[in-house]
Amino acid sequence: MKRALNWTGQALLYGGFAVALGVFSRWPVYHPLPEDMAQIKVSFIHHGARVAECRPYTAEEQAKMPPNMRKAEKCERERSPVSIEVDIDGKTVLAHTSPPSGLSRDGASTLYQRLNVSAGQHQIAVRFKDNQKSEQFTSQIDETVTLKPAQVLVIDYSTDKGGIVLQ
Structure with missing residues (x-):
């Protein structure tokens, strides 16, 4: 029982x-987005340019190294911070500088940001800079896109695809 x-x-x-x-x-x-809204995600993981150029080792420096550790050039580890600016319909909605990760500042710079916009046609301008020695942005794109309600547009940076990518 x-x-x-x-x-x-x-x-x-x-x-x-x-x-x-x-x-x-x-x-x-x-509802992840209100009706008649779309989303733009700015997301990248990118190594900035090296802060210092590689230089050849001197004969004295190579003599101090064990034979199995000898290389022709010495390259500093520190990387440049990565800056990005995003304009939507002529208005700057994102201006961000991502420092390199790591204790030696030699890792990748990362960013993940979501921007909610109204669905419809938008003029999007993206400027990207990954070299602090350069005064100008190293990559730029200016496109007109049409976003449907609940659509997600991703802005990424890929050296394999030629720079800034809108997908």
Whole structure:
């Protein structure tokens, strides 16, 4: 008798849990974006240019190194910060500089930013700079895009694809 009560209680608890799970999986309704809105995601992971140029080792420096560690050039590790500016319809909505990661400032610079915009046609200008020695931006793009409601446009930087990528 006691065992039957244990099984019944356990079945009621599991059933209640399943009902609660089912209710909360459908309610309240989640909308990631309001109606008639689209989203632009600016996301990149990029190594900036080296701060210092590589230089050849002198004969004295190479003589101090073990034979298996001798290289022709010495390259500093520190990288430039990466800057990006995004204009939508002529208005600057994002201006950010990402420092390089790592204790020696030799890692990649990263950025992930979401921008909600109204659906429709927009003029998007993106400027990217990955070399602090340069006064000008190293890469630029200016395009007109048409965004549908709930569409997500990703702005990325890829050296393999030729620079700034809108997808």
